[in-house]
Amino acid sequence: MPKTATISRVPNDTARALEDAERELKLPPDGKSRQIQIPPALVTTRPELFQPRCFWQGTLDQEHVQKLIKRINTKGELDPPLVVKLGRKWVCVDGHHRLAAYLRTTKYRHGSPFTIICEWFSGSVREAVDESIRRNDIDKLEMRPGDRYEAAWQRTVLGWGSKSEVVRLTNVSDGLVGEMRRVVAAYEGQDVFAKDLRKKLPGGLAEHSWSAARIAYHNVPETEWEAREEGAKFAKTLRNRLHNKLSDNPTVTAYALMIYDSKLPRKLIEAFTEVLKEEEEVEEGLGPRASTAHQGNSQNI
DSSP states (O other), X not given: OOOOOSSSOOHHHHHHHHHHHHHHEEOOTTSSOEEEEEOGGGEEEOHHHHOGGGGTTXXXXXXXXXXHHHHHHHHOOOSOOEEXXXXXXXXXXXOHHHHHXXXXXXXXXXXXXXXXXXXXXXXXXXXXXXXHHHHHHHSSSOOOHHHHHHHHHXXXXXXXXXXXXXXXXXXXXXXXXXXXXXXXXXXXXXXXXXXXXXXXXXXXXXXXXXXXXXXXXXXXXXXXXXXXXXXXXXXXXXXHHHTTHHHHOHHHHHHHHHHHOXXXXXXXXXXXXXXXXXXXXXXXXXXXXXXXXOOSOOSOO
């Protein structure tokens, strides 16, 4: 069994961070959300709690940040970021890209006395974590499927909400959340399959990502697992080195790949077809087409 993914957080990462943060939480004096003025440089981040996108890509979308910088320079302030106060620190719940954009402008860079309007959240840290997911769902920069899957898995394993609540909050299909619940039930069973699953995923499901749990449950071949992991790492490398050059002009990228290897574009089309089919099946909770998964607990949990 391969090692668990290094790209995604596991549920216990958030659970441990949540427990610490709840002890530090300072609520607005009247218990109601309010708008406050804060220099952007004084707002810190806690990505293990409040940055759902880093489940998958691990970085901010630099193209989106650049668009926000232009908007700041032409129209002024953006919508208020959502913050909580943990101890003496202001922490961003929603608005990481907006804060990054502010700090890259002349007016709001580090050391500047200028402030921006932020919204001070009045709920618990757990409610703030959910709110970070909810607001990213309606934000123009939509969460990627991998981020949503891990957010749904986190809540399924930790028991944060009913099945319908997880579906509604994360925008993950009913079928996929149902599969996650089947994995949890199978892991807690007493049959041979359960024992084998616990051997593959030691320490409890909360110590493993959905990616790892799914491949273990479906007995996905190690080669397929490694291909996905290497692809995620390669994507991060490409983004760090090329930023958004591959996406800026698909025609230029197509020519570049054809010049690089004339046979590669056709191979990529074939590979994309297979990968997209697999992703559709993941979204519906159908499992791999070649799965030898446990079939004894197929009811809709």
